[in-house]
Amino acid sequence: MSTSSAVTFDLATKDLDPPLAVIDLAAFDANADDLLRRAEGRPIRLVSKSLRCRYLIERALAKPGFSGLMCYSLAEALWHVESGTCDDILVAYPTADRGALRRLAADERARAAITIMVDSAAHLDFVTAVLGPGHPEIRVCLELDASWRPLRLVHVGTRRSPVFTPRQAAALARSVVARPGFRLVGLMAYEGQIAGLPDATGKRTDALVRWMQRRSARELARRRAEAVRAVRAIAELEFVNGGGSGSIELTLAEPAVTEAAAGSGLIGSTLFDGYTRFRPRPAALFALPVVHKPTARIATLFAGGYIASGPPSASRLPSPYLPAGLRLLPVEGAGEVQTPVTGKPARDLRIGDRVWFRHAKAGELAERFTEYHIVEDGRVVRTVPTYRGEQQNFG
Numbered sequence: 001m002s003t004s005s006a007v008t009f010d011l012a013t014k015d016l017d018p019p020l021a022v023i024d025l026a027a028f029d030a031n032a033d034d035l036l037r038r039a040e041g042r043p044i045r046l047v048s049k050s051l052r053c054r055y056l057i058e059r060a061l062a063k064p065g066f067s068g069l070m071c072y073s074l075a076e077a078l079w080h081v082e083s084g085t086c087d088d089i090l091v092a093y094p095t096a097d098r099g100a101l102r103r104l105a106a107d108e109r110a111r112a113a114i115t116i117m118v119d120s121a122a123h124l125d126f127v128t129a130v131l132g133p134g135h136p137e138i139r140v141c142l143e144l145d146a147s148w149r150p151l152r153l154v155h156v157g158t159r160r161s162p163v164f165t166p167r168q169a170a171a172l173a174r175s176v177v178a179r180p181g182f183r184l185v186g187l188m189a190y191e192g193q194i195a196g197l198p199d200a201t202g203k204r205t206d207a208l209v210r211w212m213q214r215r216s217a218r219e220l221a222r223r224r225a226e227a228v229r230a231v232r233a234i235a236e237l238e239f240v241n242g243g244g245s246g247s248i249e250l251t252l253a254e255p256a257v258t259e260a261a262a263g264s265g266l267i268g269s270t271l272f273d274g275y276t277r278f279r280p281r282p283a284a285l286f287a288l289p290v291v292h293k294p295t296a297r298i299a300t301l302f303a304g305g306y307i308a309s310g311p312p313s314a315s316r317l318p319s320p321y322l323p324a325g326l327r328l329l330p331v332e333g334a335g336e337v338q339t340p341v342t343g344k345p346a347r348d349l350r351i352g353d354r355v356w357f358r359h360a361k362a363g364e365l366a367e368r369f370t371e372y373h374i375v376e377d378g379r380v381v382r383t384v385p386t387y388r389g390e391q392q393n394f395g
């Protein structure tokens, strides 16, 4: 059934009052299948930050092919172990949370399940300073910078790890294995400039982005393989993680990589609209009610200023989706408590009608709503809490 109509979502949620958020389950499942198709049987580690809802995380993890969770905070990973969500969790960002580290050290089950990220000896020092010498063994993953640096002073990609060369990776691996209380089990390198950068936006820069991504992928494949070889000579790695929703097939084409990470591709937020490699269906929508009719051509909605993180630009704004043909006013954008929209369908909107939006990013919508209404076959089949709805906020 096609669910891409305002009427379908209006009817499914007619007894609920907006603002509200829904998950189109058929779209979510189709997106999951598409990620798995692109992975061609290789495992996908699920990126929790892009879902932030246990029901959705568990639904994806139940599909063969998704294996393990990539969390964004250690406190979050501990919560998932306690909740029984998953027993293989990589925390993809280094932690400075002393309380969470103490809880990790004190819990044997958590220590077996969770791997923390390090990119320098300073991270090891921090953990030892918090836990004291002689602490129980902590699983660690080494992060390699996957950015593209074609020239001195040119850096294309995220600013994360200082470990760039295979030699630096080997040096850090040696310092991990030389320390008691740590076990090096993984290597991660996330190529944000490929996985998270759309290459088919319709802008003139697309050709340049594609050229950059080709060059970067070629350079990274060589460097990642060399780094993995060097680190494997020092420690037995259980996994080599790379990529994201936008790069699965490219990342997994590298024999050195054992698994890809992905999450956003399940939700299909607007920043993932412009890729040549895949086209996820919009699976998360939110509805706002019309509360003013300032002119015949403008309807003003309640709330809506759910701006996505990242460099400020129009691409970070939520997008009116249904009824099709609405747009934000450039002078107001999406407002703190009011969001005007205009466009042909605005003429027919009346007080109390709904306008459906898409968020720019996949997981951040869950920070705005305490629950998601799961829509299947044109009706709400269940209502599930987001992280916020479970009183969880990990940053």
Ligand SMILES: Cc1ncc(COP(=O)(O)O)c(C=O)c1O
Binding pocket: 047, 050, 092, 190, 195, 196, 242, 243, 244, 245, 246, 261, 262, 263, 264, 265, 362
């Ligand atoms: C380490 C890491 N891996 C993978 C991803 C990709 O996640 P997603 O597929 O949800 O965009 C990200 C996103 O920021 C990341 O930080």
